[in-house]
Amino acid sequence: MTPEIRAIFQIAGIGFLVAILHTILKQSGKEEFANWTTFVGFVAVFVIVIGYVDHLYSEIQRVFLQM
Amino acid sequence: MIKLIGCALIVVATSAIGFRVARVYRERPRELLLLIEALRLLRAEIEYTATPLPQALKNVGARMHSPVNIVFNTTADELSGADVTVGEALAAGVRACRQKAHLTDADFTALAVFGRTLGTSDLLHQSQQFEATLAQLESAQKGAAEDRRRYERMWQYIGVLAGLFIVILLY
Numbered sequence: 001m002t003p004e005i006r007a008i009f010q011i012a013g014i015g016f017l018v019a020i021l022h023t024i025l026k027q028s029g030k031e032e033f034a035n036w037t038t039f040v041g042f043v044a045v046f047v048i049v050i051g052y053v054d055h056l057y058s059e060i061q062r063v064f065l066q067m
Numbered sequence: 068m069i070k071l072i073g074c075a076l077i078v079v080a081t082s083a084i085g086f087r088v089a090r091v092y093r094e095r096p097r098e099l100l101l102l103i104e105a106l107r108l109l110r111a112e113i114e115y116t117a118t119p120l121p122q123a124l125k126n127v128g129a130r131m132h133s134p135v136n137i138v139f140n141t142t143a144d145e146l147s148g149a150d151v152t153v154g155e156a157l158a159a160g161v162r163a164c165r166q167k168a169h170l171t172d173a174d175f176t177a178l179a180v181f182g183r184t185l186g187t188s189d190l191l192h193q194s195q196q197f198e199a200t201l202a203q204l205e206s207a208q209k210g211a212a213e214d215r216r217r218y219e220r221m222w223q224y225i226g227v228l229a230g231l232f233i234v235i236l237l238y
Contacts, residue, residue: 014235017232020228029217030221
């Protein structure tokens, strides 16, 4: 499994878990906690994605802006 | 292989934490019911058979299940020893029970407040005190049952899902 495919599965898994957690917390009447878990999931996904975005930008720089 | 074992360990650990928290919600209504039943027994001992208090407490303790019997047995033991008031003895009983039981501080406070009135007035006022404490514990029991319905399953899910979350993040 290449790192990219792994990241996609990772993000999908996090999304899945956060969706379930959100529903359960909301059902038990803890709406603020539900929102916080969504936020934490978002940050986790962001941390994973940001490495790839960084890679993408440096690649663009290397291809198009090479001095 | 080692990675998989580690993942399993993380999930098992967080699930155990979740189930442990859920257990508090499961046990509290049951223990409150036991406590109410015990107070009813004690009331019958005092009002109907007029048993002396140490013996009455011992009888109730013998007929109750753990952890509520600890309160009554310890209180009876304390009373048979040095000269202490009933309130102090019951406070000692509550302290002895506190680690074993899943009741909250409010429940124990109700019991301790009741203990301070035990044996300080006549039958009529004692009876009123029983009524008040029983009503308080019953409303606490209703609240605990409601909490159980809402939060027991939630904490179990949170335990398992938090483990899976950590595993996915670190895998």
